[in-house]
Amino acid sequence: MKAGAxxxxxxxxxxxxxxxxxxxxIHEIVQQALQAGMLxxxxxxxxxxxxxxxxxxxxxxxAFAVLQQAxxxxxxxQQSRQLLTVTPTSTAA
Numbered sequence: 001m002k003a004g005a006x007x008x009x010x011x012x013x014x015x016x017x018x019x020x021x022x023x024x025x026i027h028e029i030v031q032q033a034l035q036a037g038m039l040x041x042x043x044x045x046x047x048x049x050x051x052x053x054x055x056x057x058x059x060x061x062x063a064f065a066v067l068q069q070a071x072x073x074x075x076x077x078q079q080s081r082q083l084l085t086v087t088p089t090s091t092a093a
């Protein structure tokens with residue numbers, strides 16, 4: 001099935017089943033991150049899960065490489081890294 005057809009099928013199924021995050025392909029998660037300029041913690045978890053547990057095609061591998069380049073160049077930020085750099089301020093008297 002071609003990517004466009006798979007996306008339409010996913011959209012139809014997801015609207016009725018609430019399984020959108022389970023059916024999204026790697027390249028779809030990457031596309032959302034590129035559009036938002038942010039890779040959310042949830043999207044990062046989904047990517048990790050798919051990379052570890054599913055088969056994926058060349059489109060997904062290429063999309064993941066694009067995402068890595070975008071993060072290295074600063075075009076896409078990682079929410080998880082932003083949370084790590086925030087340090088609590090002390091209120092010493």
